[in-house]
Amino acid sequence: MAPDTPAAAVPDRATGPALVTFREKIGAYVALTKPRIIELLLITTIPAMFAANREVPSLWLVLATLVGGTLAAGSANALNCVVDADIDAKMRRTRARPLARHVVTPRAALVFGVVLGILAVGFLWATTTWQAAALALTAILFYVFVYSVWLKRRTSQNIVWGGLAGCMPVIIGWSAVTGGLGWEAWVFFGVIFFWTPPHTWALAMRYREDYAAAGVPMLPVVATEHTVIKQIIIYSWAMVACSLLLVPGSSWIYAAAAVPAGLVFLALAHRLHLQVVKDARSDDAPHGTSPLAGQFMSLFHYSNLYLTAVSVAWAVDAAIGLQTVGWPG
Incomplete structure (x- = not known):
């Protein structure tokens, strides 16, 4: 993301577009x-x-x-x-x-x-x-x-329903190869669908003052911190469960990445939930920057790593091939 522009460099609305190279x-x-x-x-x-x-x-x-x-x-x-x-x-x-x-x-x-x-x-x-x-x-x-x-x-x-657009690259990539859609594509579509709310709401907790000022009713703007983290946990469990549906059709390579990556995601989400409960903020009004914004951002950053790890594992598993690797034992 580009750094914020100094106020002096931002043109007045009445003067029109800035002069740029x-x-x-x-x-x-x-x-x-x-x-x-x-x-x-x-x-x-x-x-x-x-x-x-x-x-x-x-x-x-x-x-x-x-x-x-x-x-x-x-x-x-x-x-x-x-x-x-x-x-x-x-x-x-x-x-x-x-x-x-x-x-x-x-x-x-x-x-x-x-x-x-x-x-x-x-x-x-x-x-x-x-x-x-x-x-x-x-x-x-x-x-x-x-x-x-x-x-x-x-x-x-x-973001729950709008996030469907972000799931489309999976089925686009699959259909580019086959001209159709397989069950694995729909499963990974589901992984991204359930991944999107925790990913986005964690970021929105850091910037909910911004969303409130802009009049965007993101969940962290209209709900308490406790409600947000509970929703994050629900979607996180659904995401991990969906990712494991690919295990029967893959080799141990995919499972070796998807299982621990999912467990870490769940651990971070549940730890954050415990912090929210411990700090007794569940009844606070949803305004201002969350005191736990840093922890929410940690979950946000890990969500990027999680999706990358699971995606790469799925690709490597397919590239090497089940016939070559197989399950150990």
Whole structure:
């Protein structure tokens, strides 16, 4: 994420866009795509392709799918920036984004996002399968219109259902290889679905003042700390249980990573719950920065590591092959 821009460098709204160099303008357009989020999405795409092929897939197909997926995610993120421009300007965490700083106009960002989306769908259709292209289009439209426009400002469950868009790279990657969908793809889809609320709510606990100021009813804004951590624990258990459904169809390699990674996730969540109860904050009003914000951020950072570890283990397991490794004994 780009560092906050000094107040002196932020133009007044009445004066219009800031004067920037060509290099800064290019950087602003790249920032609209939210590269760090794209990296996390692509981490789940490659393992799905490996698992669908049961070995290392064609490198050209992997590259084509990653390029198309990057364009699709960049499109959705850029269009999200257009919808959330007013919110981003009010939040410390996002006020350095291009639209919030008036480095890029809303019209330009809208055109940029639409063009990226068209390129993504066309490229995936031409280089992979029409199913992958259709799923990418569905993901873009869902993220922009269902999550960004409809859910985000209306319900505390926004990220639960809006997070479905973040699950799409798995089934896009699978369909790019096979033209269809296997049960393993749906299982990992479920892993990401249940992973998204703990991941997002842990971060929101650190920035709930920002969300409150922007009028976004994230769960940590409208619920007590105790309620939030209980919800995190429920989704964490569902996530780990879902991840273990892949064990029967994998070798010991996947299990050796998924089981301990899941146990650590659950341990962190339960430890945080005990801290909330011990500090007797369960009845506090949900306002201000949580005194346990640091611990919530630790869970947030580990959630990234967890998803990466499980995804890589799934890919390695598929690349080596069950016939080669098998279960010990």
